Every structure is written in C-alpha cells, then in structure tokens.
Amino acid sequence: MSEKDTTEDFDEIVDQEQVNTTENESEQTENGQEELSVEEQLREDLAKEKDKFLRLFAEFENFKRRTSKERMELFKTAGQEIMVSMLPVMDDFDRAMKEISKSDNKEMVKGIELIRGKFRETLKSKGLEEVGAKQGDAFDAEVHDAITQIPAPSKKLKGKIVDVVEKGFKLGDRIIRHPKVVVGN
Numbered sequence: 001m002s003e004k005d006t007t008e009d010f011d012e013i014v015d016q017e018q019v020n021t022t023e024n025e026s027e028q029t030e031n032g033q034e035e036l037s038v039e040e041q042l043r044e045d046l047a048k049e050k051d052k053f054l055r056l057f058a059e060f061e062n063f064k065r066r067t068s069k070e071r072m073e074l075f076k077t078a079g080q081e082i083m084v085s086m087l088p089v090m091d092d093f094d095r096a097m098k099e100i101s102k103s104d105n106k107e108m109v110k111g112i113e114l115i116r117g118k119f120r121e122t123l124k125s126k127g128l129e130e131v132g133a134k135q136g137d138a139f140d141a142e143v144h145d146a147i148t149q150i151p152a153p154s155k156k157l158k159g160k161i162v163d164v165v166e167k168g169f170k171l172g173d174r175i176i177r178h179p180k181v182v183v184g185n
Helices: 003-076 080-099 108-124
Strands: 130-133 146-148 159-168 167-173 174-177 180-184
Touching: 080 108, 080 167, 080 174, 108 130
Parallel strands: 146 180
Antiparallel strands: 130 167, 159 180, 167 174
16 A cells, blocks of 8 residues: 555544544534523423412412402392382382371371381391482482473572482492482473
C-alpha cells in the first residue's frame, strides 16, 4: 500500500470516528433534553392541576354562597303562597267589620273585632306588612297599581292617589300584592 492509500484510509477512519462521536453527543443531548422535557412536562402538569383545583374550589365556594343566599330567601318568603291566599279573607273581615259596625249589637262587633285583630297580628308575626297607601300620597308605579284615572277633585291631588280600592301587602321586602289605587289627572 502506498502512502496515499494509507492517508486516505486514515482520513476515512478519523471522519468515521468524528461522525460516531457527533452521533453519540447528539444522542446524549437528546436524552438530556428528554429528561429536561419530562421534568418540564411534569411541572406543567402540576401547574395545570393546581389551576384546575383552584378553579374547582372557587366554583364550590360560589355554589355554597349562592345556595345559602337562596335558602335565606326561601325562609323569608316560605309562606308567601299561604299569605296570598289569606289576603282575601282579611279583605272580607274588613268589609264585614264595616257592615257589622252599623249593627246595634256592640258585643258582637267587639267579638268580631277581637277575632280580626288576632288574625291580623298572627299574619303580622309571620312577616306580613301592609303597604302604606292613602289619599294624597304620590303615585309610584313600582309600588302602586293604578286601576283607573279620574279628573282630580282638586289641583292638590293631580298626579296623586285619590282613592285606595284594595290594600297592598308585602312579605319581608317583597310586595306580594300591590295596592290598587285611583289616580287623579
């Protein structure tokens, strides 16, 4: 073999070793990156799970707060249906009192008044309140229910309540029956 052939063989061997070394280094680098990326992946997964947990916890807290508020509202207005059904009975008591007061039998009037008073106090103890509306009050569409408008008997009653046809009631803060009024124009 000539020197030229030997040099070429040597160069080929050196080139081959460099290629092998480069491949080994790149494999080690890839393995290092894989390890690093696995660690990074685990950190990302942990961060995602923490975020998911915090969101779920916040959602649960909001749910508890909302249901607690709804429960309190329910307790406040639990008897609304019964109260609404008792309002016509109270109206009948008021009408009966007007007619019975014309009677000469004062003891009967006194007995009916006691029953009516007890009935009103029982409903009041359960949270029922009368919505104040009387002649001369300013008309408020949010509170009052205007059933008709008539020419005002005086300039003072223009745009104000002229007559209250039916009393209004509220249970807690909620109006369960708006007062029916006649408004002057």
